[in-house]
Amino acid sequence: MSTAAEARARILGRIRAGLPRDRDDGARAEAVRARLANPPRGLIPERAKGERAALIDRFVANLEQEFGTVARLADAAAVPGHVAAWLAARNLPARLAAAPHPDLLALPWADRPSLAVRFGRAEPDDAASLTACFAAVAETGTLVLTSGPDHPTTLNLLPEAHLVLLRASRIVGAFEEAWDLLRAERGRVDEALPAGRRVMPRTVMLVTGPSRSADIEQTLELGAHGPRSLHVILLEDEG
Amino acid sequence: MLATSPAFTENAARALADAGLQKALAATRPRFQGKRAKAYAGLPEFEALRDAARDIKNHTLAHLDLYLEAYAQAVEAQGGQVHWAETAEDARRIVLEICRRVGARTVTKGKSMIAEEIALNDHLEANGITPVETDLGEYIIQLRREPPSHIIAPAFHLNREDWIAAFREKHAGLPADRPLAERRDLLAEARTVLRGRFLAADVGITGANLLIAETGSSVIVTNEGNGDLTQTLPRVHVVLASIEKLVPTLEDACTILRLLARSATGQDMSVYTTFSTGPRRAEDADGPAEYHVVLLDNGRSAMIGTEFQDMLRCIRCAACMNHCPVYGSVGGHAYGWVYPGPMGAVLTPSLIGVDQARHLPNASTFCGRCETVCPMKIPLTKMMRHWRERAFERHLPPRAERAGLAAWAFFARRPALYRLATRLAVGVLGAFGRRKGRFAALPLAGGWTGGRDFPAPEGETFQARYARRGGQV
Numbered sequence: 040m041s042t043a044a045e046a047r048a049r050i051l052g053r054i055r056a057g058l059p060r061d062r063d064d065g066a067r068a069e070a071v072r073a074r075l076a077n078p079p080r081g082l083i084p085e086r087a088k089g090e091r092a093a094l095i096d097r098f099v100a101n102l103e104q105e106f107g108t109v110a111r112l113a114d115a116a117a118v119p120g121h122v123a124a125w126l127a128a129r130n131l132p133a134r135l136a137a138a139p140h141p142d143l144l145a146l147p148w149a150d151r152p153s154l155a156v157r158f159g160r161a162e163p164d165d166a167a168s169l170t171a172c173f174a175a176v177a178e179t180g181t182l183v184l185t186s187g188p189d190h191p192t193t194l195n196l197l198p199e200a201h202l203v204l205l206r207a208s209r210i211v212g213a214f215e216e217a218w219d220l221l222r223a224e225r226g227r228v229d230e231a232l233p234a235g236r237r238v239m240p241r242t243v244m245l246v247t248g249p250s251r252s253a254d255i256e257q258t259l260e261l262g263a264h265g266p267r268s269l270h271v272i273l274l275e276d277e278g
Numbered sequence: 279m280l281a282t283s284p285a286f287t288e289n290a291a292r293a294l295a296d297a298g299l300q301k302a303l304a305a306t307r308p309r310f311q312g313k314r315a316k317a318y319a320g321l322p323e324f325e326a327l328r329d330a331a332r333d334i335k336n337h338t339l340a341h342l343d344l345y346l347e348a349y350a351q352a353v354e355a356q357g358g359q360v361h362w363a364e365t366a367e368d369a370r371r372i373v374l375e376i377c378r379r380v381g382a383r384t385v386t387k388g389k390s391m392i393a394e395e396i397a398l399n400d401h402l403e404a405n406g407i408t409p410v411e412t413d414l415g416e417y418i419i420q421l422r423r424e425p426p427s428h429i430i431a432p433a434f435h436l437n438r439e440d441w442i443a444a445f446r447e448k449h450a451g452l453p454a455d456r457p458l459a460e461r462r463d464l465l466a467e468a469r470t471v472l473r474g475r476f477l478a479a480d481v482g483i484t485g486a487n488l489l490i491a492e493t494g495s496s497v498i499v500t501n502e503g504n505g506d507l508t509q510t511l512p513r514v515h516v517v518l519a520s521i522e523k524l525v526p527t528l529e530d531a532c533t534i535l536r537l538l539a540r541s542a543t544g545q546d547m548s549v550y551t552t553f554s555t556g557p558r559r560a561e562d563a564d565g566p567a568e569y570h571v572v573l574l575d576n577g578r579s580a581m582i583g584t585e586f587q588d589m590l591r592c593i594r595c596a597a598c599m600n601h602c603p604v605y606g607s608v609g610g611h612a613y614g615w616v617y618p619g620p621m622g623a624v625l626t627p628s629l630i631g632v633d634q635a636r637h638l639p640n641a642s643t644f645c646g647r648c649e650t651v652c653p654m655k656i657p658l659t660k661m662m663r664h665w666r667e668r669a670f671e672r673h674l675p676p677r678a679e680r681a682g683l684a685a686w687a688f689f690a691r692r693p694a695l696y697r698l699a700t701r702l703a704v705g706v707l708g709a710f711g712r713r714k715g716r717f718a719a720l721p722l723a724g725g726w727t728g729g730r731d732f733p734a735p736e737g738e739t740f741q742a743r744y745a746r747r748g749g750q751v
Contacts, residue, residue: 043361046362046363046368047350047362049364050346050362050364050521050573050575050579051343051346051347053575053579053582054342054343054521054579054582055343056582056583057579057580057582057583057584057587058340058343058582058583059583067340067344068344070341071341071344071348071491071526074337074526074527075348075491075492075526075527078526078527078528078529078530079527080529081330081334081529081533082323082326082327082330082533084321084322084323084327084536085322085323086321101546105545105546105547105549159563160564161564163473163477178546179546179547180546181547181551186558186562186564186565187559187562188561188562188563191562191564192506192510192564192565193510193511193563193564195506196503196506196510197507213532214532214535215528215529215532218528218529218532229355231351231355232351232352232355232494233348233351233491233492234348234352234492234493237355237356238528239356239494239495239555240555240559241554241555241556241557241558241559241562241565242552242553242555243552243553243555244506244550244551244552244553245547245550245551245552246549246550247545247546247547247548247549247550247551248549249549250501250502250503250549250550251501251502251549252414252415252465252501252502253431253501253543254414254415254418254431254432254434254502255414255433255438255441255461255464255465256302256305256306256437256438256461257305257306257310257431258461260461260462260465262465262466263414263465263468263469263501263502263503264412264472264473264476264502264503264504264507265502265503265506265507265549266503
């Protein structure tokens with residue numbers, strides 16, 4: 040039994056006791072401060088690099104390899120119709136829990152009065168959800184989903200089908216580029232953090248395909264606890 | 279968890295005779311190895327990334343005190359709470375206190391090896407709180423009340439019949455005519471049962487694959503989504519993580535994530551890699567109201583600066599055990615504690631004592647495949663040798679083994695005597711065995727000849743032949 044402060048001091052003390060005796064603590068502190076304030080870029084694989092069109096194609100190919108599906112649409116106005124048809128083709132009810140994101144709120148839902156859309160978090164009996172997407176990574180076909188008032192995390196998890204509206208302009212090559220976007224668009228100066236900035240929302244999910252498990256005889260089955268299907272509506276908003 | 283590591287020899291013999299286990303081992307090993315090889319081939323930068331990942335962890339460990347302080351500061355600045363646990367007992371007490379304070383009756387759990395290490399489930403149950411494992415593999419072994427046999431595939435030792443039997447026995451209300459024969463039936467049944475558990479839980483407990491000092495985030499990597507439901511739905515999210523899970527930045531996390539899934543399951547990325555930072559924000563519609571991190575030491579800080587420090591680079595991908603001929607023969611339970619295979623053979627003596635675990639560093643052929651596939655380039659066989667030396671210094675091996683080694687050492691230190699003795703032994707054995715070319719039994723070598731013949735020497739020692747051939751073998 041020990042108080043919290045004592046436990047912390049003893050753990051850190053044991054670590055320091057194992058470090059070299061001739062260490063320069065001033066230089067060490069500076070090295071840590073510098074790395075946190077300006078994270079050095081790691082090794083970016085070639086598969087994360089390329090022309091825009093090639094990166095978008097690679098994103099699609101990688102996601103499809105992991106059992107995600109992708110539909111390319113040129114016009115956002117076509118999204119409600121596409122969603123309605125997609126649900127109908129899978130015998131899913133014409134109901135949708137959608138993220139209250141400006142891009143989704145602005146869609147012409149009134150064109151599809153038979154499709155019931157509720158904006159907000161997911162409830163346990165929701166069969167399908169639609170969310171926006173902060174960014175996507177071509178390297179592995181991964182979606183970057185950030186939590187916030189415009190994107191409740193339960194929408195990514197509870198429904199059996201998760202539909203995602205992704206703007207092609209938000210596809211980047213490497214994971215690091217997604218963090219660049221997050222730091223640039225969501226980061227703000229905060230001296231209370233050692234890095235000097237606050238970047239992360241409560242939850243950032245990197246999602247690569249629908250939920251699955253190989254725990255039974257090491258054989259893959261889709262649809263474990265999360266969505267059984269992941270469908271990306273890729274809005275071609277570039278050029 | 280009570281260690282049966284001292285009984286490794288008996289455990290291994292039992293495992294070799296277990297037909298069900300041997301069937302599961304034979305079926306799963308090629309899959310793990312093949313998938314990892316394919317993922318490796320798909321990333322030409324894999325070797326360079328191994329070097330980079332090793333360097334990141336070495337840098338982190340050389341500054342671990344400072345990064346831990348920075349990490350804790352970042353968590354607390356964003357509304358999370360950090361609890362420092364020196365021992366398994368401390369960690370159990372901290373988790374129980376959190377559960378009691380919020381009046382928890384059930385807790386859901388994502389897969390966590392730290393929870394196994396501190397034997398959390400037993401402690402919660404003993405105090406009237408029901409822990410529910412939600413990873414499918416962890417769930418079935420919780421139903422069967424047995425420990426995991428693998429660090430990423432905890433139920434790999436089970437065959438489909440075992441799953442069906444466990445669900446039929448334990449799922450009250452499961453109609454007798456509900457089909458369970460197919461894997462997808464089993465998955466659907468588990469999903470239905472566990473969905474109710476997710477929604478009812480008061481506290482969600484997960485592990486962490488990484489902690490990030492820059493952002494104060496904890497990261498979990500899963501395929502099922504169970505960890506995400508665990509850390510999103512309940513009012514309280516508790517993260518169990520050991521101190522060496524730390525990396526400095528999001529960039530550093532990327533480098534390690536490029537290696538983790540490829541080394542573990544052969545995926546380029548697992549389905550869900552999720553970063554949690556603090557509790558839900560005021561404007562969020564979901565997420566936990568409380569976020570706690572229990573930072574466990576439990577012997578790790580004492581490894582800093584020792585010949586076992588490199589083990590703290592381990593990211594628990596399981597590539598070492600998936601490629602180990604010993605693990606592949608006896609499975610995970612034989613190792614007798616939480617961490618099996620080569621990484622367990624090195625880590626377990628550090629955490630529970632070499633007196634308990636001295637057999638584990640000996641459970642190796644030193645083929646070195648574990649090191650070849652380790653994404654963090656941990657020198658596993660070298661550290662197993664260190665443990666063998668430590669065990670010998672502490673007089674842990676039995677008298678006969680020590681006497682044999684002492685006799686060998688006596689001769690090995692005296693080259694002339696060694697040559698004479700081996701020439702004599704080889705000559706005598708060669709003469710006696712010339713007719714059959716082998717021995718069915720030999721004094722002092724029953725351990726060898728009990729299972730196979732001992733080939734008779736041809737009459738010349740290796741050194742003599744080497745000298746005669748002028749340095750050619």
